[in-house]
Amino acid sequence: MAKVGMPRSQKAVVLLSGGMDSCVCAATAREVHGASNIALLHASYGQRTESREARAFREIADFYAVTQRLMVRLDHFRAIGGSALTDASIAVPENGALESHGGEIPVTYVPFRNAHFLSVGVSWAEAIAARAIYIGAVAEDSSGYPDCRPEYYRVFQELIRVGTRPETQIEIVTPVIRLKKSEIIRKGCELGAPLHLTWSCYQNEEEACGVCDSCLLRLRAFSEAGIADPIQYRRAAGVRR
Numbered sequence: 001m002a003k004v005g006m007p008r009s010q011k012a013v014v015l016l017s018g019g020m021d022s023c024v025c026a027a028t029a030r031e032v033h034g035a036s037n038i039a040l041l042h043a044s045y046g047q048r049t050e051s052r053e054a055r056a057f058r059e060i061a062d063f064y065a066v067t068q069r070l071m072v073r074l075d076h077f078r079a080i081g082g083s084a085l086t087d088a089s090i091a092v093p094e095n096g097a098l099e100s101h102g103g104e105i106p107v108t109y110v111p112f113r114n115a116h117f118l119s120v121g122v123s124w125a126e127a128i129a130a131r132a133i134y135i136g137a138v139a140e141d142s143s144g145y146p147d148c149r150p151e152y153y154r155v156f157q158e159l160i161r162v163g164t165r166p167e168t169q170i171e172i173v174t175p176v177i178r179l180k181k182s183e184i185i186r187k188g189c190e191l192g193a194p195l196h197l198t199w200s201c202y203q204n205e206e207e208a209c210g211v212c213d214s215c216l217l218r219l220r221a222f223s224e225a226g227i228a229d230p231i232q233y234r235r236a237a238g239v240r241r
Helices: 018-034 048-064 077-081 097-101 112-129 150-163 181-191 215-223
Strands: 012-015 038-044 070-074 133-134 172-173
Touching: 012 018, 012 112, 018 038, 018 133, 018 181, 038 048, 038 112, 048 070, 112 133, 112 150, 150 172, 181 215
Parallel strands: 012 038, 012 133, 038 070, 133 172
Antiparallel strands: none
16 A cells, blocks of 8 residues: 555545645655645544644645645544543643553544544545545554554555445555654655644644654654754653654
């Protein structure tokens, strides 16, 4: 699922959250399909930083001059709850607290979220005759997030096959799933991806907090890549390698 064996002229839908991984996916899709053949999809789901992530989506879409874009709202996630990202009563862990939980699923996991994103993506892809859906899942996260594992996308690929028109051919593409975060950053830099426009923070919408799990993963990845993070942080905890 890492490569697309299809002509450059084929259209692709990219699930673009506004974060680093999805931004590098967009850069990859642009490289494979051409700037005029990518369609960008963003889903807000009642997360704490939804307005900032939506802004990142728009700015990345503008950077690539993509006109075919779709923004949807999946507000039922806030009503469902069960995640620190959508439920204000659950605190977002700070200063590496998630690492102490070992293999447990972290409180920032949003129950079955990626299936909802992919379902919207498949519907849109089928409607606009796109042949691929890019998603920035990273297997490095899979010990905590079950919907980031490669087998998850293999199974969903079969669902697409049996659940769409017989003539529909849509491939799920996961170009960063086998990469470490630092490797994703290097790949993004090689492709000229606008990492300075991306947003990773789980807590704040004005200035990244620097201490939530997502900020720490990002800071560590830039440190390991030997590249300066282009965004500003309110406070940066010590980054452990």
